Amino acid sequence: MTLFHWIAIFGTAFIAGIVNSVAGGGTLLTFPALVWLGQSPIVANATSTAALWPGSLGGMWGYRDDLRRTKSQLFFLVLPSIVGGMTGAVLLQRTPPGVFARLVPFLILFATILFMVQGTVQRWLQVHEHSHDGTRWLAGAAAFQFGVAVYGGYFGAGIGILMLAALSLLGLTDIHQMNGLKNLFALCINVVATAYFMTAGLVEWPVAGTMALGAVSGGYGGAGLARRLGPRVVRQTVVAIGFAMTISLFIRQY
Numbered sequence: 001m002t003l004f005h006w007i008a009i010f011g012t013a014f015i016a017g018i019v020n021s022v023a024g025g026g027t028l029l030t031f032p033a034l035v036w037l038g039q040s041p042i043v044a045n046a047t048s049t050a051a052l053w054p055g056s057l058g059g060m061w062g063y064r065d066d067l068r069r070t071k072s073q074l075f076f077l078v079l080p081s082i083v084g085g086m087t088g089a090v091l092l093q094r095t096p097p098g099v100f101a102r103l104v105p106f107l108i109l110f111a112t113i114l115f116m117v118q119g120t121v122q123r124w125l126q127v128h129e130h131s132h133d134g135t136r137w138l139a140g141a142a143a144f145q146f147g148v149a150v151y152g153g154y155f156g157a158g159i160g161i162l163m164l165a166a167l168s169l170l171g172l173t174d175i176h177q178m179n180g181l182k183n184l185f186a187l188c189i190n191v192v193a194t195a196y197f198m199t200a201g202l203v204e205w206p207v208a209g210t211m212a213l214g215a216v217s218g219g220y221g222g223a224g225l226a227r228r229l230g231p232r233v234v235r236q237t238v239v240a241i242g243f244a245m246t247i248s249l250f251i252r253q254y
Contacts, residue, residue, distance in 0.1 A: 005037065006210060013211035017055035017218025018225065019241065020160060020186070026052055027157040028245055030211060039204065042092065046194075046202035048211070049156060053190035055215030056183045062223020063180030070177050073138060074170070077181075078188050080146035085189035088153020089196040105249040107151070108158040111165040112242025115235075141166050145185065152186070153193040157249070159186060161242045175234050179226065183219075 012033045016026030027048055034044035060067070144166050152159040163182045172178050197203050226234045 001037065009033065009037075009207060009210050010214040013051055013055070013214030014218040016052060016211075017058065017215035017220075018222035020052060020055050020059060020183075020215070020219060020222070026055065026215070027155070028248060031157070034204075034207065037207075039207075043202055043204060045092065045155060046197035046200075047204045047208045049153075049190050050194040050197060050203045050205075050208040051211030052156075052215050053187060053194055054212045055219035056187040056190060058216040058219030059183035059223055060180060060187055062220050063176055063183060066174065066176040067180040067184065070181060074167075074181060075184075076138065077142060077145045077185060080142045081149045081152075081185040081188035082192050084146040084149025085153040085192040086196060088150040088155075088189075089193035090153075091150070092154045093196075093200050093202070102253050104151075104155060104157060105246050105253060108161055108242055108249065109246040111158070111162045112239055112246065114165040115161065115168060115242065116239045137170055141170055149185070149189045152189040153196075156190070156193075158242070158245055159189065161238065161245070164238060176226065179223070179234075 012029050013026075016029040018026075019029065020026040027045075030048040030051060031041075031044055034047055035041060039047065145163070148159055148162045148166070151162075160182050163185055164178055167178045167181060172181075194203070229237070
């Protein structure tokens with residue numbers, strides 16, 4: 001590869017790190033870039049996953065103060081994130097991705113709409129911070145998070161949108177706390193998936209390393225950018241990215 005290719009790889013990962021920190025979806029930048037460089041889709045997906053998990057770490061660190069103010073029981077969702085991430089990684093290696101990938105646009109569209117109308121949905125379900133059965137809702141969120149994590153280990157584009165939608169239904173209203181938790185769960189999903197991809201020999205390490213440097217820089221910077229923009233702009237950005245991902249995936253799949 002030429003110097004231009006390496007610069008393009010780093011730049012793409014930097015932007016993907018910012019996108020992941022704010023709303024998720026960086027895979028839609030890194031995955032096509034690696035395919036464009038000639039990697040097979042499965043290797044490109046595994047390499048992209050290995051490259052982007054440090055960006056989730058950077059994003060989580062950027063929201064560390066918000067995470068300290070988060071209810072401790074929500075950290076229980078780390079467990080289904082780990083188990084689901086490993087399950088999805090195994091499925092990626094053992095099954096062709098075509099069938100599941102065709103469901104992705106519909107999942108992202110549903111989650112984006114759900115996040116956009118979260119206020120109305122919360123009132124309809126009477127989901128408020130102190131007025132619902134915490135154990136029942138947390139169990140439902142754990143099951144949903146497991147499904148998101150399976151998808152995350154398998155392909156991963158849009159898991160941020162799905163997790164933000166789930167957290168909104170749990171009664172969270174602070175977008176910065178939600179982004180901190182989203183980055184934490186994404187980190188768990190991608191770390192275990194990367195570990196499996198490593199053992200399967202699916203990761204192109206020079207490319208993954210270059211992308212990781214860009215993703216860390218973009219992920220940490222994205223948290224600061226979100227604070228400067230404010231909650232309303234961040235929410236609008238989440239919705240815009242969600243619809244953009246849906247359209248791009250419909251075009252690519254159909």
